[in-house]
Amino acid sequence: MNIKFLDLAKEYQDLKTELDSAIFKTLKNSSFVGGKNVEDFEVNFANFLGARGCVGVGNGTDALEIALRALNLPKDSEIILPANSFIASIEAVLNSGYKAVLVDCADDFLIDTDCIKNALTSKTTAILPVHLYGRACNMQKILDIAHENHLKIIEDCAQAHGAKSIINEKLRNVGHIGDIGCFSFYPGKNLGAYGDAGAISSNDIELLEKCRSIANHGVNTKDRYNHRLLGRNSRLDGIQAAILDVKLKYLSTSNQHRRYIAHLYTQKLSEIPYIITPPSPLYEDHCVWHLYTIMIPSTSEKRNQLQEYLQNNGISTGIHYPKSLSQIKAIYENPNCILHPSPKAEQYAQSTLSLPIGNHIEEKEVDYICKVIERFCETN
Numbered sequence: 001m002n003i004k005f006l007d008l009a010k011e012y013q014d015l016k017t018e019l020d021s022a023i024f025k026t027l028k029n030s031s032f033v034g035g036k037n038v039e040d041f042e043v044n045f046a047n048f049l050g051a052r053g054c055v056g057v058g059n060g061t062d063a064l065e066i067a068l069r070a071l072n073l074p075k076d077s078e079i080i081l082p083a084n085s086f087i088a089s090i091e092a093v094l095n096s097g098y099k100a101v102l103v104d105c106a107d108d109f110l111i112d113t114d115c116i117k118n119a120l121t122s123k124t125t126a127i128l129p130v131h132l133y134g135r136a137c138n139m140q141k142i143l144d145i146a147h148e149n150h151l152k153i154i155e156d157c158a159q160a161h162g163a164k165s166i167i168n169e170k171l172r173n174v175g176h177i178g179d180i181g182c183f184s185f186y187p188g189k190n191l192g193a194y195g196d197a198g199a200i201s202s203n204d205i206e207l208l209e210k211c212r213s214i215a216n217h218g219v220n221t222k223d224r225y226n227h228r229l230l231g232r233n234s235r236l237d238g239i240q241a242a243i244l245d246v247k248l249k250y251l252s253t254s255n256q257h258r259r260y261i262a263h264l265y266t267q268k269l270s271e272i273p274y275i276i277t278p279p280s281p282l283y284e285d286h287c288v289w290h291l292y293t294i295m296i297p298s299t300s301e302k303r304n305q306l307q308e309y310l311q312n313n314g315i316s317t318g319i320h321y322p323k324s325l326s327q328i329k330a331i332y333e334n335p336n337c338i339l340h341p342s343p344k345a346e347q348y349a350q351s352t353l354s355l356p357i358g359n360h361i362e363e364k365e366v367d368y369i370c371k372v373i374e375r376f377c378e379t380n
């Protein structure tokens with residue numbers, strides 16, 4: 001068997017007729033940047049989230065930077081975020097001129113709310129939770145901390161399109177629970193474009209209009225060349241919007257398939273002594289399984305050996321991430337980073353391994369992958 005970690009070509013084949021038609025329609029009507037495709041997608045994605053609005057931008061990192069700029073936080077602000085994330089989350093904070101405060105995560109891989117409390121200072125102005133691997137953070141607790149301390153919340157939703165958190169006993173989509181949500185549509189995400197793309201969501205229409213202006217050279221919609229601020233260029237491409245609009249219709253189904261595959265993995269792997277499976281979701285929509293990440297709790301060599309063994313048996317896997325943010329030179333040497341101890345994030349960096357998940361994986365692939373893992377554990 002040859003099992004890819006991601007199979008974007010198969011996904012294209014599955015939706016080829018609809019995607020081709022959406023792309024060629026865009027070529028014919030020339031709505032290449034902005035225009036009807038982008039407007040339609042923005043409405044549909046906001047509806048999917050249950051948010052009041054959404055603004056398409058160039059990519060997920062820009063979404064974070066633009067959101068931070070629109071919130072207009074004080075210059076010497078400290079922003080708290082998890083040490084277990086992709087570098088873009090902290091890049092956006094540092095490139096915006098703020099101090100990044102890294103805290104540890106809990107057993108569910110996500111930012112530990114007790115660590116947030118311990119890291120608060122008089123300079124803290126915002127929390128940037130990351131719904132990592134497709135799992136929604138405990139937003140009720142984060143909201144409570146934010147309200148008590150007058151903090152803004154910028155949600156990094158790049159891996160969690162469709163994940164839900166429980167707020168006042170009701171399920172709510174991530175992306176509009178905090179003040180502002182930032183999505184990436186990088187091709188490998190749960191909702192992926194065929195190039196770079198991103199979006200910002202919120203229930204605050206004024207804040208969204210500010211984001212829209214920042215992302216489009218500070219354009220003043222009422223007086224086009226009388227720019228209201230110095231912005232930048234980070235607009236959503238019309239072809240990408242057309243593709244995203246097609247794929248959005250299948251997002252719930254493909255998230256549901258990911259849940260089914262994750263459930264199968266957990267069932268089959270929990271019998272293998274060496275392997276720690278990811279915590280089960282607290283409720284069905286808690287996790288959209290962007291990644292299915294297991295742990296091999298010994299040394300990183302053991303994890304790397306398992307990865308190599310799987311590769312030799314035709315199975316591609318990934319490591320997310322081989323270093324916690326606090327272990328990356330560009331970060332720990334940066335004078336604007338405040339690092340709190342992150343033993344868990346560092347432990348994850350040496351023990352996690354992400355298995356293939358997505359529409360290209362069915363029960364027979366899961367069976368095979370789990371058998372190979374079992375064989376490795378018996379002989380190593």
Ligand SMILES: *Cc1c(COP(=O)(O)O)cnc(C)c1O
Pocket residue numbers: 059060061062085086088089130156158159183184185186196197198
């Ligand atoms: C992918 C990702 C981003 C950045 O998105 P891009 O579209 O690649 O800029 C930010 N945060 C997290 C957690 C991500 O996984």
